[in-house]
Amino acid sequence: MDVQRLLIFREIARTRSIGGAARSLGWTQPAVSQHLRHLERQAGTPLVLRRPRGVQLTEAGQALLRHADAIAARMQAATEELEALVHLRAGTVRLAAFPSAGATVVPAAMSLLAQRHPHLDVRLREAEPPQALDLLAAGDVDVALTFGHAGERPAGTDEMVRMPIGEDPLRLVLPRSHPCAQPSDVPLHLRELAQDKWTGGCERCTDHLRQACESAGFTPDIRHGTDDYVLTQALIARGLAVGLLPQLALDAARDPGVAVRPAAGVRPRVLYLVHHREADQIPAVRSAVQAVADIAARAGHMAASPATAAGGAWDPGSA
Structure with a gap:
């Protein structure tokens, strides 16, 4: 009828x-x-x-x-x-993010989104970029927060929108007793650490470390491999290795036993928000993307704030 x-x-x-x-x-x-x-x-x-x-x-x-x-x-x-x-009086948005962003950018963005739209339900899944993109392609999440290293071919498909939202500088992390630990604000060349033992991160990050060191004229002696940035810093703090860590990982947790120096000649990794092309017409997805982008903009290209440099909590509002 x-x-x-x-x-x-x-x-x-x-x-x-x-x-x-x-x-x-x-x-x-x-x-x-x-x-x-x-x-x-x-x-x-x-x-x-x-x-x-x-x-x-x-x-x-x-x-x-x-x-x-x-x-x-x-x-x-x-x-x-x-x-x-x-009108965002209801709705759910599912977000996947890699660990260091999940500990820094995402909680601040979720808080901002809760202020703007209190009834919106935001759900987070931790996933490295390749897994996050798989979740997005399968329809298990609505937005993926990923990163790409300099010179790396962008991941994703033509059906997906990749929006760059900021840069995450890579830092050399050393034991405080290391001869190159000071001065902390002067860039250090990778070749100065050619004789050191290294610790790698996730598979993509370890590949990037190896390429960066080879571009500097040496092959790194990578003794350890972990994508846990707390464990990485614990190894470094005890003099077992040196490493190359993103600023977000240091913002999320800073071991007092490590020294950090800018890495000369090493380009930052780029942060991206990825979603299906038509998803920006969905109010909940559009609002979540805007909140994450706003937090990234406040953070000033993800540079460390005075609070994080002193070992405090990451506060994008102070950046």
Whole structure:
């Protein structure tokens, strides 16, 4: 049955007259009568009995009215739910982020999003960029926060939008007792550490470390491999290695036993927000992307704030 005709019939039943339904709907009385006739032909039986002062529902009309009421209620519920989603009074956005961003950028962005849209449900999954993109392609998340090293071929497909939101500088991390530990604000060339033992990170980060060292004229002696930046710093603090860590990892957790120096000639990695091309039309996704981008902008290309340099919590508002 035609839903519009069911709703017209419901209005006839509510007003108890064809004329009343016409006035309520803003239609002409003949148009309402015609829709009623079509509906009765579909039903195969009269739905109303015409009376001098209006109409009376037949038993079939009363049965159909119950279904028409249910349909009207569901349509109203659908309208209200869609309005809530459009105006961000409800909705869910699923975000995947790599660990150091998940410990710094994302909580600040989630807090900002909660201030702007308190009823929006944001759900986080930790995943390195390749896994995050797989989750995005499979539809398991809506937005992926990823990174790319300088010279690396961008990941993703033509159906995805990759928006650069900032840079994450790479720092040389040394034991405080290391001869090159000072001065901390002067860039240090990788070749100065050619004789040291190294610790690598995730597979992509270790590959980038190896390439950067080879460009500096040596092959690094990589003794350890872990994507846990707390463990990496613990190894370095005890004099077991040196390493190349992103600033975000140091912002998330800084071991007091390490010294940090800028890495001369090493370009920062770029942070990207990735989502399906059509997803920016979804209010919840668009708002989440904006919140993460705003936090990245406040952080000043992810440079360490005075609080993080002193070992405090990462606060993008102070950057």
